[in-house]
Amino acid sequence: MLHLFCPYCQELREEDEFHYRGQAHIVRPKDPESLSDKEWGDYLFFRHNPKGIHHEMWYHVSGCRRFFNVTRNTVTYDIYETYKIGETPAVTAKEETE
């Protein structure tokens, strides 16, 4: 059972209150018509699958019903930080290797 700190409720809650909603920071292209099929396909379907640091979205579905971001290690399941939508992560994979 993971414990996640909801940045909106400002409290640690158990995993069963949350849903996992995949990779974070995916920006919808401003002008989809100008993209190649490959670029559009990458946006729609292709996601990172890193071993280690991963930025992902979670949904506090049985709580405040807000989406937020989590930096998690996919190997150890360590959660380094949680942060609101629109904020940038403090922990990134590049820093981790330095």
Added chain:
Amino acid sequence: MSNLTTFDFSARAENTQGATRRETPLHHIIHPNAEMAKVAFNEVAFCAQLTLRGNPDNADFLAGVEKALGVALPLTPLTSHASDSYYVFWIGPNEWLILAPNLAPAAVEASLRAELTGHFAVVDVSGGQTLMTLSGEAVREVLQKSCGYDVEACFPVGKVVTTHFGKATVVLHHQIEGTYLMVVRRSFADYVWRWLEDASAEFGLMVKGA
């Protein structure tokens, strides 16, 4: 503060809408009260409930709500404000639940709409959910059995959390010391009641007013 702890059973049969008889989601429950019951249950019938959405950074919105209700919106997460007529619960950063035990939902909605302009939403959700109170000397044990949320760690009077009770999502409010108010979707009410009946069996359960 208004009294939400006593069930008015006559309200169940009250015929206020001509031929349509109102029934609470738990109108059907029959429970033989345990002797020496350590858990007390009560359904609060027909309480006005409204969901309010708006921008907490908009001073006009905050002032309008305070003028309409006579109570300020709680802006700190997981807190509530109460007055003689209203409970206002923080649900999310731009969402609140307003309870008005003695007012008609339409009257509360009208008073809010009279004061608010611009981007906001107020929705009468009274028919979609029901209120229950839990009290008694073993109430915390029952909540600890039923909720993943740790009610013994940090749950002072006035705090409100949305969490799970059994597998149902509920809004749980510490109303007065040792008395908890639960807001339950009406379609989950029977499930929550049955769960509670089972979870309370070892402590003894009584339904107030029954």
